[in-house]
Amino acid sequence: MRSHFCFLGGLLCLAMVSMAIAEEIVIKPKQSLNPPTAAPIPRPGPVIPKASPAESDKAGLDTIVQVDILSPGIVGDPRAQSWGKLFEDLGLSVRIRNGREVTPGVTEKVRGSLRFVTAAGLLERNGKLNFGKTEFGLSDKELLKQWIDELKVYGAQGAPEGQVLWGMNQAQFEAVAKQMRLPLTVEVQNKSLETLVKALQDDSSLPIRLAPSTEVWLKDAANNHPISLSVSGFSLGTGLAIALNDLGAGFRPVRTPAGQIEYQILPLEQMTDPWPMGWEPEDKTPRDQITPELFKMGLVGFEEAPLVDVLAAIQTESKTPIIVDHRKIQARKIDLSQIMASSPQKRSAWALVVTKCV
CATH class of the missing domain: 3.40.50 (Rossmann fold)
Known part of the structure; x- marks a missing residue:
């Protein structure tokens, strides 16, 4: 199960996963903030219901x-x-x-x-x-x-624009959510947007395309660059949202006139409703039950340590992926490598340390 917290004005995302428990942070330099690359595994896609039961799949009814x-x-x-x-x-x-x-x-x-x-x-x-x-x-x-x-x-x-759940009915949304929970089987790092879309389209269960305005947007060289991070180990929805965000883009489900569901990629500046990088857990679910390692109390302390090393150490020790939004950081002219962090030695939890440091 995954959810997320965001800090530093939305520049850092803590993905919550259930893994092993650690007791003490050890600060080690030059650790990657990306999860390790995992081999893609085949996955079946769920059948997404159309607007109503129909025998015809034609787009032009x-x-x-x-x-x-x-x-x-x-x-x-x-x-x-x-x-x-x-x-x-x-x-x-x-x-x-x-x-x-x-x-x-x-x-x-x-x-x-x-x-x-x-x-x-x-x-x-x-x-x-x-x-x-x-x-x-x-x-x-x-x-x-x-x-x-x-x-x-x-x-x-009716037209999907302006409706809740991207204009889908409950059955369609539940099918889409089920598909988005499947593992992302395509390695995204170092791929351009067009190359990524081609790789995703090879999976017949994922009908995804660039919006016409996105094709125009990509003609600007400033927007057409490779994805800088790996999202191996993430679900399809979260991983794809994180990867596209690195390019300044996002995706959303679109209900076609024939009642079928497709996925459309647009620049974030042209979207008000992108698929989120994470969903807030239900209020009734305690956070320490989702990721007990992140909230495990232990002896923590460090002084004037590079923030990137602190975050990397927390990611390793808590087994909780930490995603840094480098695109927004660069836009705000923040040099993350120059930021130092300190925390007096005491019993604390990783989640509290992250909140304090960022």
């Missing part, structure tokens, strides 16, 4: 949208008739039904290359149509048209 107006009032309610005319003007098939028969919301069925989307809206007392997660008034014609266009492209789930 022909979508037919039908609207059901759920009227709880009298048959022939003039407000329902007004809504019916509005939808007919938008080129949609409309049915007016008893509001007690159907729950408002959007559903879909796929038959071959056809996707049938049904939007059932409950006619409220104020005259608005409530579709479960959204509602519209008769004056919202343009917003309604945009929403209908999204349904035609993306189906019942």
Whole structure:
């Protein structure tokens, strides 16, 4: 199990893993802060559910949208008739039904290359149509048209932009999270972004690609350089997020119009929702149960030791990987090799020492 802590304004990441227990820090110079390289192992990828059960995997589905107006009032309610005319003007098939028969919301069925989307809206007392997660008034014609266009492209789930969980439903997110917990089998160190993507694409279970804007971004030589660190031993999601962060990039899951899930790489400056380098553990889980070595009390003490050596020693003794964000450190013009750290000799835990030193 892994989680993480961040220190020094987000420049240092402590990955929490469960390994052996150590009692005392020994400061040794010139130790690497990267985990040792491990041989990649084959891994199967989980099946990621599409937006709805479907027999067709085609990206270009022909979508037919039908609207059901759920009227709880009298048959022939003039407000329902007004809504019916509005939808007919938008080129949609409309049915007016008893509001007690159907729950408002959007559903879909796929038959071959056809996707049938049904939007059932409950006619409220104020005259608005409530579709479960959204509602519209008769004056919202343009917003309604945009929403209908999204349904035609993306189906019942709508456009993923602005939705929680990157626009995935719970089943899709759980499948993605399961895949991201698998080991990263590709060595990333010294690879360019394009070379890394090619290596990842060779694994058919990982549909990952560069966004068009990323290809333009890479034409700047300042952005097109090899990854400087190794992330062997990390999970796919954490390792890839750390490696891409070293280049100033990130990735996120993207739901396609056909309901499939792909992974897209973008510059961090163009993202607000990259896949995180780590997830906070649940509040009910004590940190010392996740990585007991990191919180093990022992006799600790050193004076005017290089910070890089202190961090390397803590990583070795606690069996907890420490990742330094060299990209941000260089951007802030910090020379990590010149920073010295001291801690008076006393009983303490590695986690407290790291917090104090950085």
